[in-house]
Amino acid sequence: MHPPALAPLDVAILGPGMITQLQILPSIYQLQRQGLVKRIAVCGTRPATMRALAEDPRLLNGFPGQSFELFPDYRKGGSAAAPEAYREALKSLAPRQCVVVALPDQMHEPVIRELLEAGQHVITVKPFVLTHKEGVELEELAREKGLFVGIEYHKRFDDRGLMARRRYRAGEFGELKCGQAHLIEKYYYMHSNFQNWCTCENSDAFTYIGCHYVDLVAFITGLKPVEVSVHSRPQPWPNGKLGYLWTDARVIWDNGATLNVVNGFGYPDEGPGGNTQGMVLHTEGPGAAGLIWHSDQFRGVKHAILAKGGDPGDTAFMEPNPDYFQLLDRGGPGLEPAGYGYRSIEALVKAVARIEAASAGLDAGAALRRRRELLAEIDAAGILATPRNSSYNELVIEAGRLSVTHGARPVRIEYAPEPRVRFKESRDYGA
Ligand SMILES: NC(=O)c1ccc[n+]([C@@H]2O[C@H](COP(=O)([O-])OP(=O)(O)OC[C@H]3O[C@@H](n4cnc5c(N)ncnc54)[C@H](O)[C@@H]3O)[C@@H](O)[C@H]2O)c1
Known part of the structure; x- marks a missing residue:
């Protein structure tokens, strides 16, 4: 070859x-x-x-x-x-x-x-x-x-996601029933350029960062999201512009499973990671329950250095992620x-x-x-995300934006005859 x-x-x-x-x-x-x-x-x-x-x-x-x-x-x-x-x-x-x-x-x-x-x-x-x-x-x-x-x-290139995907697709976990994911950025983001663009009319914490876990769950399971609701109360960035700084989303999948995704800009600056994040997926199959549990922030490494760096969010005690992105000396x-x-x-x-x-x-x-x-x-x-093979992400974002701007009303995602999002109606209940 x-x-x-x-x-x-x-x-x-x-x-x-x-x-x-x-x-x-x-x-x-x-x-x-x-x-x-x-x-x-x-x-x-x-x-x-x-x-x-x-x-x-x-x-x-x-x-x-x-x-x-x-x-x-x-x-x-x-x-x-x-x-x-x-x-x-x-x-x-x-x-x-x-x-x-x-x-x-x-x-x-x-x-x-x-x-x-x-x-x-x-x-x-x-x-x-x-x-x-x-x-x-x-x-x-x-x-x-x-x-x-x-x-x-x-x-998608974190080996733990690829491991889970292979097992899930081989049927070893059974079927997703209920899951939780969270990704909260550090509080200092409040003072970054985000306040100029991540405002209510453009984006929100779920759109900005929650999409990673929605995509990952779809990537692992092959399930399609069919309903989204996102709760958030707008609050001001330091420059006075309003943002959806904390979001609590519920995504429902085509097998009836649910995923709760919590996002925000408020992990304490003194917290030991660059952010806090992780995911727990509960699954069920014939006669047994399964579990996928990812600690995506604490990956088993702790460092304490003598003095913290000068960048916002730097800490002396830290839990660095060796898996996301590091620059290493391999001989130059x-x-x-x-x-x-x-x-x-x-x-x-x-x-x-x-x-x-x-x-x-x-x-x-x-x-x-x-x-x-x-x-x-x-x-x-299906390994690289393309507009065609990951278009469910746009539907989730669209549904999420509609929901968050309308008091967390549930929004349905339809795939046929044409993909579209619409508010959940009384006829959908019990369906
Ligand atoms: N985990 C992730 O995958 C991840 C993490 C962070 C950001 N992002 C995404 O990356 C994008 C940028 O985020 P960021 O954190 O780097 O934000 P940022 O605000 O730090 O950077 C955006 C940059 O775009 C520049 N810009 C604006 N208009 C421009 C123009 N006309 N020409 C050239 N540059 C222009 C701004 O000056 C700024 O420097 C966003 O879409 C964000 O969602 C993804």
Whole structure:
């Protein structure tokens, strides 16, 4: 067996914020080291944020000699915001390279549409888009042009999720009956850029972060969500804008199972992890009960250092997650990313590189057909999240948004004749 051929790519990252700094850029740097990525561009709005990323000591130490092109370039002076700067970067990108979208949730849809129209493959952080209709439109646009769109649900690359999936799909657990998941970010998020975009009209704690566990439960079990209700009382961010900062969601699945998902921005800053998170799924089969229990924050490691770091949320006593994303010294040069955060980005970029290698050298019509075949294979494999194989996530988000903005009214998800969400009605009770 030969490994699939991979075509090296240029990569542009849109959004220089937290997730780019923590996970995306170091992963792309590692792929550049391996020769899979050629040029890297990062696009932001404010020169100060670009500077913070370019001068981040963790990245400079981890990846000596590597750098990225800056849009806007803070070294040229000026401090004005440049929200159009990413268009400059796109101009210098050949067709069918790879653009990673790490922008605020509500910007994903128009920007991904623009990228597909410009002929670029896209990897986006979750949530893909906020309505199912938008997701379908983008999926059709991508398929028509033979372009990959992958959604970065990194919990799919956490080995414990893959272990549970294999056992569940083999029938070893029986069937999901009832589950609970929680993911609460640290309180200092209150003072971050989130207050500018994670506001009631755009997003909420469940949309922002709860989707990880909804996707994971679907990924493990193959069940489809059919009803969502989300309770939250709006409260102000420090800048006075209102947000749904704490959400309590109930998701009902097509076998009648329930999953309760609690999300928020209030894990104590002095808590020992980057956040608190975990999941318990209770299952039943003939004559026995089963259980899937994941402690996703405390993974068996405790460190106490002499003095805490200077970043918000840093603690002297900590329970670091060795599995998500670490930069490790494996003999250098620099440091190597490890963990499912890296593996997820690697798998998505490799999908693009494989599609491009397989269609290289063919005439335009044959290349398009080949790219579409590979896209269909990726959809069917179901490991990488694509607009087609994870569209239930958009329905859950849409249902969740409708519910949270209407006092937690239950919202049904229908898959036929056309997928849609609607308020639960009296005729649905007892169904
Ligand atoms: N666990 C996860 O999968 C995970 C974790 C964190 C964030 N995310 C997602 O990543 C996205 C970004 O989140 P974040 O935490 O990095 O937020 P952030 O607020 O730190 O970063 C967003 C960045 O986008 C930039 N931006 C806004 N408009 C722009 C434009 N026109 N051109 C270029 N840049 C622009 C902002 O200046 C900011 O730097 C969100 O969709 C979020 O839901 C996913």
